[in-house]
Ligand SMILES: O=C(O)CCC(=O)C(=O)O
């Protein structure tokens with residue numbers, strides 16, 4: 001049952017009412033006793049009043065029902081009826097009255113929903129927005145529940161998206177209410193706005209990218225002292241420029257197995273490719289991970305989860321609530337994770353409520369025998385670790401002052417063969433993590449999608465609440481990207497014309513907006529890539545004790561890539577060949593790095609080619625990194641680099 005306006009014949013329109021009130025005024029101005037005319041007018045007036053009261057009551061009931069059921073269609077229909085006709089003062093005043101009556105009893109979440117819906121509607125009557133903005137301030141000040149704040153923030157962001165002109169009003173309202181809001185309210189609000197693709201940085205500023213200095217300093221002290229205080233359990237893989245510790249047999253086998261079983265039984269695994277490359281298979285989105293992930297967000301009461309969390313907190317001497325939900329990773333043949341840092345990007349909305357990831361404890365849940373890949377490799381530290389079930393690696397992600405540290409860059413090398421690699425990330429923040437009952441931790445958790453923009457419904461939306469699709473519905477975004485690709489990534493006139501016909505539901509203004517968003521997004525990606533690229537040299541120098549990377553030395557300076565390709569290709573699938581050139585002369589520097597898909601191929605090439613001649617000169621072929629040292633230091637498994 002939808003509230004429908006009364007048939008126009010019975011709507012008392014304004015001229016009639018004006019005429020009526022003039023006549024009434026004239027009639028009551030005289031001091032004379034009631035005339036017939038006057039009696040009749042009073043009757044009509046009462047009739048009109050009653051009718052108005054009836055309409056108002058109906059309208060309020062309809063709005064309330066739509067709010068209660070979160071029925072967008074119904075609410076938009078009601079609002080639109082008043083929107084285009086809001087020039088009609090009587091109808092507009094009815095809506096205003098209805099809102100004024102209802103707003104004090106509304107919760108922030110309902111208000112947020114109302115704001116959002118109004119953004120879709122054609123309502124342009126500024127007084128209505130004034131009423132709403134005022135109510136929003138009041139509600140926001142009273143609200144403490146993050147969920148309500150979040151809904152309001154999404155409404156707010158959505159208005160900016162749909163109706164920038166009306167956004168200004170809400171902006172004023174929220175700016176003033178944020179002055180008295182608690183830090184937590186403000187952070188949640190900012191988190192939701194950013195997630196909805198409207199960071200509103202001028203109003204909200206930026207979240208802190210760093211960890212509090214004292215907290216970071218304390219963690220560093222702890223990491224430095226652990227190898228001394230727990231000599232038998234903790235080894236130092238690296239001291240400088242940051243402590244990288246290894247704890248063999250840290251997590252009992254029983255827990256390793258139980259955690260994997262938990263993720264399997266509850267079907268928590270999500271393929272990374274599902275989150276990124278597969279859904280956004282445009283050249284612009286390059287997935288750097290191919291593993292699967294399982295987040296144990298709702299399993300704190302599981303005995304193994306409990307045990308691991310309290311152990312981790314104890315080792316690092318931090319409160320347990322600094323630890324985010326455990327995250328398992330699974331790699332099968334050919335899967336890997338590209339070079340990355342674990343800390344959050346400066347634009348990550350999560351910084352608002354979770355803060356930065358201060359430290360990582362990486363626990364291997366399965367053993368990868370030599371030759372089956374899966375090593376964790378720290379390019380800038382020159383360390384590579386072979387996964388051993390139960391072993392934990394520990395390192396800070398920030399420096400001693402709390403600033404995210406780029407030298408923590410690391411990758412998980414491709415798994416080769418049938419053996420499945422399992423690992424677990426225990427990420428420790430520099431602050432208390434919020435109660436996870438209201439946050440969308442992950443798309444596969446209960447309640448996921450609740451906070452995505454109203455028109456972007458779970459599970460259509462890609463991860464990051466639509467920020468990777470610019471807040472668009474995934475299907476629309478995909479159509480947009482595909483069309484753009486056909487136009488060679490150039491938004492030409494033809495591109496807009498095509499889209500205009502293909503997506504009648506989307507206005508051209510929104511399409512142009514999306515192009516702008518995309519440009520911004522690409523810039524951001526490029527910047528990120530650039531950051532990673534600057535480490536490429538170091539990464540290459542410090543390739544892990546690899547089972548498939550021979551390095552070839554003593555080459556003549558005249559040797560070219562083609563010569564090497566010809567000589568080394570016969571031994572197998574040569575996946576990479578890197579011949580560094582002298583920047584001054586343009587000739588080969590004298591060494592080259594080769595990578596085969598398998599250890600066997602690399603071994604064959606190494607045995608056959610070491611000592612053979614290339615362009616008349618004997619060459620030396622060896623592994624890029626030597627096997628771990630034996631002897632006194634053997635247990636540290638710290639690799640040393642071969643080639644200088
Ligand atoms: O599996 C590994 O060895 C590393 C995993 C990792 O770096 C991550 O998930 O962030």
Ligand SMILES: [Fe+2]
Nearest residue numbers: 340341342410
């Ligand atoms: Fe990582």
